Amino acid sequence: MIDVTLIGTGGMVPLPDRFLASCLIEYNGKSILIDCGEGTQISLRKGKLSMSKIDTILITHCHADHISGLPGLLLTIGNNGRTEPLNIIAPRGSAKIINSLLIVCGYLPYEVRISELHDTKPVEFEQIGLKITSIPLNHHINCVGYSMELLLKSHFQPDKAEKLNIPVKFWRTLHNGNNVTVDNKTITPDMVLGEPRKTVKISYVTDTRPVKNINDIVKKSDLFICEGMYGDDTQYDNAVKKMHMIFSEAANIALEAEVKELWLTHFSPSMINPEDYINFAQNIFPDTYIGHDLMKKTIKN
Incomplete structure (x- = not known):
């Protein structure tokens, strides 16, 4: 199962009861943080969410309200004894800006690995067992969204393998999707696997005008988190x-x-009660909810 928590739901500036937009995805003992504006680590603490389990930070773009919390968070993680590397993945041109922020950190007891993505075409990569696809967006600067899929392998069927006299030493190979040869016969994975298992899909999009890439990549998401x-x-x-x-x-x-x-998330600070406007969304898509800080959902596979 995957746990999804909105760490903050604000845009531009943090408010006393609304930190800046970010999201935590937890799976299999590790987590991915999306964006890290001012106050992110405070909200993580309020939610009693582990910072030490953050394996990767996905940055949508390098406006201050999405990255200004990085130095404090990274220092806190270091003070908690982390030594293993931490990944930061961001759009093209972001590394210089992020490295400039890291200067104020001084020494960190772990390596920060910064990777840049193309922001004009989707890019697929994998982190903590999730297949992630970046979504090129349309904002004032290079900006991407992210769609994450948990692709589960079909269950291995030992009874089928035994009927085909397949030695146990080949079972893992077949379960991993590879062919094997037994008695000069080719055995394919579909001969010993069950039905395909349900995919869990979570998509996160903020700071953009509507573009076709969004519809194509977030299609059939179990949960779609989108700016409003x-x-x-x-x-x-x-x-x-303002390109929102x-x-x-x-x-x-x-x-x-x-x-x-x-x-819905990333609300203007001028919109004190986003709930007052929910009908503008629910009249079109009834299963719409107003996000709030530390709103959480567990999605079971």
Whole structure:
């Protein structure tokens, strides 16, 4: 199972009851943090969420409200005794900016590995057992979203293997998707595996105008977390100008992409009560929820 927690749901500046937009994905004893604005580590502490288990930090883009919390978080992780490397993955051109932030950290007892992604085409990679696809977005600077899939192997069927007289030493090879040869016969994985298992898919998109890449990549997500900078449709022109989205645009993406559930996040500090505008989304996509700090969901496979 995968645990998903919104660490913060604010945009631009943190508020006393709303830290800046970030998200924690926990799976198999490790976790991935998406974005790290000011106050991220405070919200992690409030939620009693482990910082030492963070294996990878995915950055959507290098505006301050998405990266300014990195030095404090990395120092805290170091003070907790971490020695193994930590990965930071971000859009093209981000390494220079992130390295500049790391200067104020001084010494860290572990290696920080920074990788850059193309921001004009999707990129697939794997972290903590999840297949991750970056989503090119449309913002003022290079920006990407992320879609994560837990691809589970089909159950191995020992009874099928025994009927085919396949030695036990070959079972793992077949379960890993590779052919084997037994008595001059080729045995393929489908001959000994059960039905395909359900995929768990979580997608996270923020700081963008709607673009086709989003619909294509987040399609059929179990959970789609999307920015809703402004709730009221009358804010459309403002959203276009600032290259963000309104609630109804996020809801239309959720509807067209056939996702199961939509969480809205990254709210403008001027929108004190996002709940007041939820009908703008729910009239289009009923399974919409207003995100709040430390909102959590466990998705079972």
